Every structure is written in C-alpha cells, then in structure tokens.
Amino acid sequence: xxxxxxxxxxSVRSLIDAVIRTEVxxxxxxxxxxxxxAALEILGAQLMPGSFGVRVTPDGSSxxxxxxxxxxxxxxAPPLTVDRDADGLVSTEVDxxxxxxxxxxxxxxxxxxxxxxxxxxxxxxxxxxPAFTGTLQLRYVRPTPLGRLRAEAWVEHEDGRKTYARGxxxxxxxxxxxxxxxxxxxxxxxxxx
Amino acid sequence: xxxxxxxxxxSVRSLIDAVIRTEVxxxxxxxxxxxxxAALEILGAQLMPGSFGVRVTPDGSSxxxxxxxxxxxxxxAPPLTVDRDADGLVSTEVDxxxxxxxxxxxxxxxxxxxxxxxxxxxxxxxxxxPAFTGTLQLRYVRPTPLGRLRAEAWVEHEDGRKTYARGxxxxxxxxxxxxxxxxxxxxxxxxxx
Numbered sequence: 001x002x003x004x005x006x007x008x009x010x011s012v013r014s015l016i017d018a019v020i021r022t023e024v025x026x027x028x029x030x031x032x033x034x035x036x037x038a039a040l041e042i043l044g045a046q047l048m049p050g051s052f053g054v055r056v057t058p059d060g061s062s063x064x065x066x067x068x069x070x071x072x073x074x075x076x077a078p079p080l081t082v083d084r085d086a087d088g089l090v091s092t093e094v095d096x097x098x099x100x101x102x103x104x105x106x107x108x109x110x111x112x113x114x115x116x117x118x119x120x121x122x123x124x125x126x127x128x129x130p131a132f133t134g135t136l137q138l139r140y141v142r143p144t145p146l147g148r149l150r151a152e153a154w155v156e157h158e159d160g161r162k163t164y165a166r167g168x169x170x171x172x173x174x175x176x177x178x179x180x181x182x183x184x185x186x187x188x189x190x191x192x193x
Numbered sequence: 194x195x196x197x198x199x200x201x202x203x204s205v206r207s208l209i210d211a212v213i214r215t216e217v218x219x220x221x222x223x224x225x226x227x228x229x230x231a232a233l234e235i236l237g238a239q240l241m242p243g244s245f246g247v248r249v250t251p252d253g254s255s256x257x258x259x260x261x262x263x264x265x266x267x268x269x270a271p272p273l274t275v276d277r278d279a280d281g282l283v284s285t286e287v288d289x290x291x292x293x294x295x296x297x298x299x300x301x302x303x304x305x306x307x308x309x310x311x312x313x314x315x316x317x318x319x320x321x322x323p324a325f326t327g328t329l330q331l332r333y334v335r336p337t338p339l340g341r342l343r344a345e346a347w348v349e350h351e352d353g354r355k356t357y358a359r360g361x362x363x364x365x366x367x368x369x370x371x372x373x374x375x376x377x378x379x380x381x382x383x384x385x386x
Binding site: 004005007008009011012014018019020022023024026028029030031032033035036037038039040042043044045046047048050051052053054065066067068069071073074075076097098099100101102103104105108109110111113114115116117118121130132133134135136137138139140143146 | 197198200201202204205207208209211212213214215216217219221222223224225226228229230231232233235236237238239240241243244245246247257258259260261262264266267268269290291292293294295296297298301302303304306307308309310311314323325326327328329330331332333336339
C-alpha cells in the first residue's frame with residue numbers, strides 16, 4: 001500500500017471491534033489503554049487543522065481519505081468499495097461486524113441509510129465533482145443481519161442537474177431495505193446545454 | 194465511570210480522529226502502529242462471539258453498549274446522548290469532527306440520516322422494547338457543516354403499533370435536514386387494547 005496510514009487504519013478498525021467484544025479483565029483493559037494513549041501521543045504531535053477533505057493525487061484524481069464511508073484513513077469506514085458496471089449499476093459488497101450494530105445482531109437501520117445515501121449518490125457523481133443528496137426515501141422490508149451484505153443502485157432518470165436514483169440492500173439474495181432519492185450536482189458542474 | 198471500557202473507548206475515538214488528521218512521518222506512523230497492534234493483542238486475547246447486543250444491568254435496564262450511535266463501548270458512536278423533555282420532544286446535541294466527513298468540511302448526508310433514523314425511532318421506543326424503522330423520508334435543505342449540531346424529533350401521531358414521527362437537524366439555529374418516518378413496535382410489545 002502506498003499510503004502508510006492504510007495498514008494503521010486497518011488495525012484501528014480491528015481495535016474498534018475488539019474494544020466492543022473484549023472480555024479481558026480491567027487490568028488488561030488498562031494495559032491496552034496505555035498503548036492507545038501512546039499511539040495517540042505520537043500521532044497527535046502534528047495534526048492538520050479541521051478535517052481531511054480531499055487529496056489530489058499526482059494523476060489528478062481526488063481521494064476523500066477521511067470520508068466516513070470510503071475513506072482509506074477513516075477507521076469508521078468499513079471501507080466501502082464502490083464498483084460500477086458497464087450498464088451504470090453501482091454496487092458494493094461489504095462485511096459489517098459488531099461495530100455497526102443497532103437491533104441485537106442486526107445492522108442499525110441508520111447505517112443502511114448511510115450506505116444507500118452514498119451508493120445512490122454515487123450514480124450521480126461525475127469526475128469533476130460530487131452530487132449532493134436532495135431527498136432520500138427508505139423502506140425497510142426486513143431486518144438486515146450483521147455480516148456480509150450487498151448494496152446496489154442505479155439511475156432511474158436524469159433531468160438537468162438532478163439524478164433520480166433507486167437502490168437496495170440485499171442479504172443472502174433477499175432485499176432488506178429499498179431506497180429512492182434525488183441527487184443534485186452544483187451549478188458549477190452543470191453540463192453545457 | 195463504572196465501566197473501565199468507557200475511558201478506553203473515548204481514547205479510541207480520539208485515535209480515529211488522529212489517524213485521519215496526523216501529519217507525522219512514516220516512521221512515527223509505524224511506531225504508533227506498533228502500539229495499536231499491542232493493544233489489539235491484549236484485548237483480542239478473549240473476545241465474545243458475535244456482537245455485543247444488550248447488557249442487562251442490576252437495576253433491570255438494558256444497555257446497548259455496542260450500538261453504533263449510542264454505545265459506550267463503540268468508538269464509532271460520537272456517542273449520542275438522547276434527551277426527552279416533558280412534552281415528548283426527543284433531542285440530542287453532538288459535536289461531529291473529521292471522522293464524520295462526506296462533502297469537504299461537511300457531515301456526510303448519510304450520517305445525518307443515521308442520526309435522524311435513531312432519533313425519530315427513539316420517539317417510538319418503550320421501556321420494554323425498541324421500535325423498528327418502517328419508512329424514513331429525508332429532505333436535505335442545506336449542507337450540514339462539521340462541528341456542533343442539534344437534532345430533535347417528535348411524535349406526530351400514533352396508530353396501534355405504528356408511530357409517525359418527524360424530526361430535523363439544526364446547525365446554528367438553521368434546519369439542514371428534515372425527516373419523517375414510520376416506526377413499528379414488534380407484536381410482542383403491543384399495548385393491551
């Protein structure tokens with residue numbers, strides 16, 4: 001990996017899970033805490049102000065490394081990897097563990113909406129800029145168990161700067177949540193005509 | 194704090210932020226990584242299977258310590274503290290930093306939906322059990338900047354096991370996202386009559 005932050009971020013993802021699920025005694029918790037504090041002191045010695053934003057790479061692409069859902073430096077992010085097929089279908093497959101729990105053993109309904117917001121929005125993104133959510137409607141068909149899930153989204157139609165998109169979350173082939181939404185590109189990114 | 198996990202979780206929250214925002218060199222990143230790995234080894238020596246679920250306390254209340262939004266042991270959770278006033282208004286005030294970023298400098302739209310899903314759902318919760326999201330509709334009025342925000346939700350009306358709720362996110366007194374949704378209590382928790 002080119003960015004030394006990535007393996008560190010991956011370990012912090014495991015740490016988030018371990019803090020939730022650990023059953024070691026309080027002395028061990030304290031010992032682990034000492035290490036976390038030491039890591040924090042090292043990293044905190046020099047922090048950028050504010051948030052990460054995007055990093056423009058030498059090849060001209062922009063990477064939102066701090067993004068809560070896809071950021072390679074954000075341990076909250078599973079991270080989601082968004083694939084696009086030739087027909088314009090946008091999809092992702094992701095394993096959600098204990099850290100994404102809402103109802104016992106299940107993904108928090110709001111995490112489903114977070115994933116669908118991002119995925120439906122991705123159908124409207126263009127290389128020169130992102131689209132912003134205008135409206136989003138979610139219908140929860142059945143609970144989404146923790147574990148492996150698939151999410152997909154597609155464009156229903158476009159109207160100027162507006163993209164009307166639909167999508168769903170699937171678990172073992174069954175739809176658990178359906179979504180539809182309108183995503184808007186800022187005026188600066190409006191295509192000519 | 195009675196639970197020794199809580200101060201550890203709080204430090205891991207700071208660590209998530211520091212990993213995103215640090216500007217130390219790769220040797221320092223590696224040194225921090227060594228500490229994270231050591232903490233992980235200690236905590237990982239004994240892990241519960243699956244997810245945390247809920248812990249029933251001696252006073253009979255149940256605590257979803259692993260919950261992605263309110264869990265005291267979940268470093269992804271800000272955590273949200275949900276207040277209820279005498280009129281039934283449910284609200285929270287929370288600081289969202291770099292780890293919740295979507296558009297540059299702003300809260301990810303899906304994080305807004307996560308918070309609103311939880312808060313609107315909280316209007317329908319009863320001491321003997323949670324409510325599940327049936328539908329949720331979101332309207333994004335303006336971008337939500339990172340930083341301090343307030344969210345509130347209230348019951349519009351109830352119909353048997355269904356609660357119709359509304360809510361919004363406010364930033365510096367201005368509404369950024371509006372929501373409405375239907376939340377359903379499982380049949381086992383249906384009130385008599």
